[in-house]
Amino acid sequence: MSEDGRTVRIIQGNEATVEGAIAAGCRFFAGYPITPASEIAELMSRRLPRVGGTFLQMEDEIASINAVIGATWGGAKACTASSGPGISLMQEGVGYAAETETPCVIINVMRGGPSTGQPTLSSQQDVYQARYGGHGDFEIIALAPSSAQEAYDLTIKAFNLAEEFRVPVYVLSDEIVGHTRERVVMGGKLEVLERVAPSKDGYKPFAAGPDGLLRGMPAFNDGYRLLVEGQHHDERGIRAGDDIDKSATLVQRLNDKVRQNIDRIVDIERIDLDDAEVAIVCYGSTARPAMEAVQTARSKGIKAGALRLRAIWPFPDAVLSELADHTKTLIVPEMNIGKLVLEVQRTAGGRATVVGLPRLGGALHTPEEIESAIIDAVKGGKAQ
Amino acid sequence: MSEDGRTVRIIQGNEATVEGAIAAGCRFFAGYPITPASEIAELMSRRLPRVGGTFLQMEDEIASINAVIGATWGGAKACTASSGPGISLMQEGVGYAAETETPCVIINVMRGGPSTGQPTLSSQQDVYQARYGGHGDFEIIALAPSSAQEAYDLTIKAFNLAEEFRVPVYVLSDEIVGHTRERVVMGGKLEVLERVAPSKDGYKPFAAGPDGLLRGMPAFNDGYRLLVEGQHHDERGIRAGDDIDKSATLVQRLNDKVRQNIDRIVDIERIDLDDAEVAIVCYGSTARPAMEAVQTARSKGIKAGALRLRAIWPFPDAVLSELADHTKTLIVPEMNIGKLVLEVQRTAGGRATVVGLPRLGGALHTPEEIESAIIDAVKGGKAQ
Amino acid sequence: MNRIAEQYLRQETLPMIFCPGCGDGTVLGAFLRAVDEMKISDQLALVGGIGCSGWMPVYVNADAIHTLHGRAIPVGIGLKVTRPERKVVVFTGDGDAIGIGGNHFIHAARRNVDLTVVMINNSIYGMTGGQMAPTTPSGATTQTSPYGNPEQPFDACRLAEAAGATYVARWTAGHPRQLVKAFKEAIDHPGFAFIEVVTQCPVQAGRYIKGGMDAPEFLADIRKSVVPVAQAERMTPEELAGKTRIGLLHRSQRPELTQQLAAIRGGEKR
Amino acid sequence: MNRIAEQYLRQETLPMIFCPGCGDGTVLGAFLRAVDEMKISDQLALVGGIGCSGWMPVYVNADAIHTLHGRAIPVGIGLKVTRPERKVVVFTGDGDAIGIGGNHFIHAARRNVDLTVVMINNSIYGMTGGQMAPTTPSGATTQTSPYGNPEQPFDACRLAEAAGATYVARWTAGHPRQLVKAFKEAIDHPGFAFIEVVTQCPVQAGRYIKGGMDAPEFLADIRKSVVPVAQAERMTPEELAGKTRIGLLHRSQRPELTQQLAAIRGGEKR
Amino acid sequence: MRKEVRIAGFGGQGVILAGVILAQAAGAVEGREVAQTQSYGPEARGGAARCDVVISDQRILYPKVRRADVLLAMSGQALAKFGQGLDVVTGKVVVDSTLITEIPEGLPPLYRLPATRLAEEEFKNRIVANMVMLGALARVDDTVAFESLKRAVAENVAPKFRDLNLAAMDRGYQAVEGPGLDSAAGPGKGQRS
Amino acid sequence: MRKEVRIAGFGGQGVILAGVILAQAAGAVEGREVAQTQSYGPEARGGAARCDVVISDQRILYPKVRRADVLLAMSGQALAKFGQGLDVVTGKVVVDSTLITEIPEGLPPLYRLPATRLAEEEFKNRIVANMVMLGALARVDDTVAFESLKRAVAENVAPKFRDLNLAAMDRGYQAVEGPGLDSAAGPGKGQRS
Amino acid sequence: MRGSFKVLIDDKWCKGCGLCLAECPKEVLIWSGRRNAKGYNLPAEDPAKACTGCQLCELICPDQAIRVEGEPQ
Amino acid sequence: MRGSFKVLIDDKWCKGCGLCLAECPKEVLIWSGRRNAKGYNLPAEDPAKACTGCQLCELICPDQAIRVEGEPQ
């Protein structure tokens, strides 16, 4: 441990995620083993009891997300972790968390799908599932780490955002981030949002402030006599699923509270964008060869840059739209069939050429592969 | 019954769905009750045994979709039906069906969400879930009926497409379509794709033709010695999840077989589009007030038209792109926060103004509301 | 409205959605009386599943969460382990508890988590309009068994015991006083306590299974079908045929989950 | 390779992914012998769950489907009811069958569907690397119970019986001849037949639970821990403590689902 | 011509069945386009019930009732809730005067009959009040022909209840009173041509 | 400077642990950037095992090994599979000559030591062959300092196995033979400055 | 344990299910002929019968609509 | 039931688990000292011992790598 209380360790992204969660105040974890996320549960089972927390291995992922919801209303910061198949099973529970404004964190260490797919190989195929997997209209927040360090940092951030926005927040890690051992600087002065108990005075648990957000987070048996309801409800939590106006108001707010406060969420790294003609839009582990490709291209005098999204949902429409205004070509490398590239296309609105660079099968793009896409773009070789 | 063997009945969309399924050869249904889809299970329980089929009420929706998968490999055309919460639970199973190229039909009678949401009121909130709800990259097909008649017609079509493409096909009905009693013409000469047993000669169950599609559909215990595998696999069905090339080949094909044959799937109704300046892009029950609004607008001399999507997935990019080229404004009314409008925006690529007309709360748009959006558009009142 | 209800119901949520003559209201009344006698309304964490029965907690003026269909128990576990002194009571239907939620049910029993789980057995899916449940008698007609139920029902109490529950009782909506006592015992019991309550559902089960019985007839029918455990012991198998035993069916002691977790947190090696 | 394996294994799928000394291979060998004696390889519909054990069907040269984790039983039901003469055999792990898949398991038993369900009980989640299972002994250390398992295990056979299974047997990987007989009985049994096989998992359970036992030691340890039912009847509770009964534990007759469905299709009112 | 009919009252009064019969009469018997919707599901239990029928000779696009042409009200709550939306000139309201005693202001022409009392007293079966109301509808408006309603009953009601229902319908046809009706109408009036 | 090391052999040989120790030596002890990856999961059981370590003084972007600078091969399969990718001039291969008898053509400079035999015979424990190989790595290449590897062992191996592992590592350092090595090297050579 | 008891039926909550009528061992409760705003039949005390205050009606009433008042004498 | 039996061990499939050695009641099987391509130790028949043909080794071998040949005399 260094003087400022920081320690450096060489650990896997999955372990960094666990340390980040605990540093963020997570004191409850319920999960179910699955490759390549199991280390998160395993390390939680070791660490949590030592900090006064609780680890539960549940009978399945459905029970896990629901236990997380119970624990959150019980007063704990809580999370679960899984991969594709397990995350699919959690969709109903995630929607419940969104509906009831239950802050919680879901870590998806992505592997190749669909179905059992590729248990031991990486992918970024679940980025849309995070947003659209559940039924009904609601917004979530999703962060995508590119390294073990970010697995640590963004997990802390995920817990903070969950508390601030009272939404489920995904950490969209992947097998590569999860299983690569790297240097991680931990501890020190961290920004951690502590849970604040709301005043009981005339308290309406689901009455939002002008920004659409609920203030604080109450717990059961602290005198609130809470009513938490998964049907649409009014500000007191009383069911209103057959009331068109109240239902519309609630659902609109559940979406707007994230959309309209997107500025508090957007998290991007800009690399050499000022004069870039070609920009790589990237996230997660794919961003690593992308950034290397940009370095190499620059060293060859090519005006390339990169926009790395650390927060992918809500999608930063405005940032991309602006980028499209100033860049000729946007290249979007992804370890999937081409998904966020659709968002980039939408926001670019025809004002820049958008090139998808999808990769299936589980192997990370090589920097060379991305570099050659950059060169193609500069040559005008590929078009939308 | 009329001379051509056709009968007319006044029935709910849910009943029309059941009749369509049975007409299409469905002989197995497994489901679990849920409002507003329960009538489908109830009617199946009455009808199927009478045509030699099997109805099972399972312990949950997960069991339902998996029993459907088993029954399909057992030799039956099969389907299940549910609504939001149940469909969320089926996501893993739907992905398995996609991975194993198991033809099956999933009927989602949409209600308001998220979560328990609005059990008795309608929505179109699950259109993205149909496409992106499961983990991993795969394509499904989704049809959206606007009336009881179409609930019948499109259910038949759904079964046919499932057989042709060997994919799960969604019928995205909704509470309004499902519960409105209307005239339905049934029977007569129907186009039904019968299941064809492939030749056993050198048969590789997962070897596709040049169009990416598998030929025919074998059944268990018919001498094939099949191996059906949810992990990525080769043409024989042997697991290959750790083989990057074989995995990439399979996933690419699972997507391409739908994408590249989209012309066989696209199903649209064009109303007064030839000279339209404003076009309503619509689907499902929302299309009804939309079409009425177009009629009224035309009667007032406004150059309005409508493009009604009966097949919403795969999204007909080319059709919309072309429409954007010839139309000033595209208006997209939806009973959700604004979802397919994003696809329209993407495909319009800035070449037409795209206006979302979302509606939450469970009430159908009125024709007047849509008409006034048309008038606004004509006046140039609203922009993207 | 009676005194207990006035004191313990969350008035702004009324009226209750239960149909006229539904047993759920009676069971809820008995629960309120137990709460009153135990003076524990501040310590309660009530959890409801989805189904008519799952609405019961919503009407009680205590901390309550109305969860997803079948998922009340895991939510209850999350509440319990985060503050073990909480009295977590789960209200659930036969479909909710042992239909879709069956896995959580048996696992909670196995872990012997200190929950009280009240299962309303109305032999049917009430809320969704009368489809068969895993408790529907064999041969009974319902909305999804028009030709008679081809399946056989669970004995929920037997299942609970085999899975590991340490307090198992069965009563009916016609035994409100016994229910008050059972609720008190179950809440005090340090482990997984299960109470099955056989209730009349005049609107769905009454219509589809019972050929249109109204609430008083239905309740009378239920009372006829049960025998107290003590009496059952003196009866021959022939006399017992078609009868359901009621009363305290099982009580035992096994390590309880939250205590085991506390030991782990305390650094004890188990 | 022995004659049976040569004849019945799907050669192109080999080698099997099982670790050296894993009991799964032995159980599979016994199954192949039963298939050989019964001459039913054409009628088989094999269903595997996800887990090491779930891979067993993949290696057999018969129609086989490798399903999702926990979902083998509903897939098996779909196969069974569409052609009732099919012999559907489900291979599943303890986690697969009574962990995530517990609900399907008890409901299939309740319905008494004519399936043969073979559950490999290795007391652990093998495939995912040694996490605790619902069968892990209380106090045992695993990758997710580093301070000792705070939970108590299921008795899968007891659960099956309470849920309604009509054939229930338990053997170990050290009883291949008895397994051959049990497979034949179970496949012939017209109803839900459950066989639990206690196996050595030297790589995960061996390492984490058993302090590093190798396969022969582990198997010897398992053999020491079991007693045949007949013998158990003659033993005192003290002698039986910590022992697991093996053999045919339960056999009964109740209406079977596919037959009930056939009756309905035939227009019979049940 | 598009016609919108709303039938409303309590759950348990057979409001839905009345609407279904009406839809069958117009759609199946008369071969016209119909769209029948209703307040739905367990949520409606014990509370209000509503059934809407839109009838037209053309394809019905918007399937919902915007402003009913005729309201059959079977509870005070229903009348209070739905009465106001009607066109005071062209609209019509039929009330069950057994259950509805207070009539709010501002309603269109009002027709009354003691449907529930007639059902209870003359048919010893409260549940046929809905058919009494349907009979009245045929009399006060030409939405569908009375004969079509009768055929719809014959085709959609269990045989053992058929005659009872038909008789109740007849009784409603006769008993309804209001603006422009002969006090004792014979069948034939209100027929659709 | 970016350095890529690949260690490969069978499952059960401790290939992963060797890579982890190497990563700890470079990252935790020497404070450099590292990225260690491995063939993973139950799928790898009984079959091939591989562990890759990338070491650099700058932020490591691409974390995977593209073309290893050093390959430690502990099985014939591993050598056959991974040997070909190396640069024949700058690359280095260290083989466990107990297990690898056939050496394919076209490899870069080759170093050998009978790691498994030394482990079995001298340390009575086959599993320390991985440490023997790591010791050899320190000798043939300056990827990390030998001292750093030793500290990494001290910090990451359970106390009761520590000395055994350190001794095995020393033995490998001494035993390895190949181009440009003194036959009996003392510690100190191969140190990173 | 006779006394002077009064059985108060709350019009607002009663759903006219009839369980109280069936439950009362003394047949104290009868249909009043009145209906509440939702149209439910309401029970009432039969003035000719004497309530024992056993509270069985109060306990069985699903809608908590009954309050038995009075003291055993 | 003595006879002339031969125990064939299939190098390709054997994983060297040792179960056959432990299982043989006659201790016929011993480690051969040979390894297969995957590095697994291979068992072999001890020429000094006589196999009874009981097939216990064949039955227990998880990898179906054993074939006991021969006829009971």
Ligand SMILES: Cc1ncc(C[n+]2csc(CCOP(=O)(O)OP(=O)(O)O)c2C)c(N)n1
């Ligand atoms: C995932 C999911 N599936 C189905 C439903 C629909 N649903 C609501 S309640 C219910 C069953 C109610 O039956 P039971 O649990 O027995 O409770 P009851 O109403 O009989 O008290 C069902 C199937 C749902 N809400 N969620």
Ligand SMILES: Cc1ncc(C[n+]2csc(CCOP(=O)(O)OP(=O)(O)O)c2C)c(N)n1
């Ligand atoms: C939905 C889902 N959750 C988790 C997993 C990961 N997973 C694969 S196998 C397995 C458990 C294996 O244990 P068991 O069923 O006991 O089989 P074994 O490997 O021990 O034979 C798990 C949790 C998965 N594939 N799918």
Ligand code: SF4
């Ligand atoms: S449907 Fe049955 S269980 Fe539900 S409230 Fe009505 S009577 Fe009660």
Ligand code: SF4
């Ligand atoms: S992990 Fe255990 S159960 Fe799985 S194959 Fe290895 S030894 Fe067998």
Ligand code: SF4
């Ligand atoms: S039991 Fe209660 S609700 Fe039922 S009739 Fe009597 S007072 Fe009314």
Ligand code: SF4
């Ligand atoms: S208190 Fe007892 S006696 Fe009096 S009315 Fe109620 S049930 Fe009858």
Ligand code: SF4
């Ligand atoms: S039992 Fe089989 S796999 Fe094991 S050592 Fe013997 S022959 Fe080899």
Ligand code: SF4
């Ligand atoms: S057949 Fe029997 S005696 Fe012969 S080697 Fe095998 S186990 Fe030993």
Ligand SMILES: [Mg+2]
């Ligand atoms: Mg029920």
Ligand SMILES: [Mg+2]
């Ligand atoms: Mg297991």
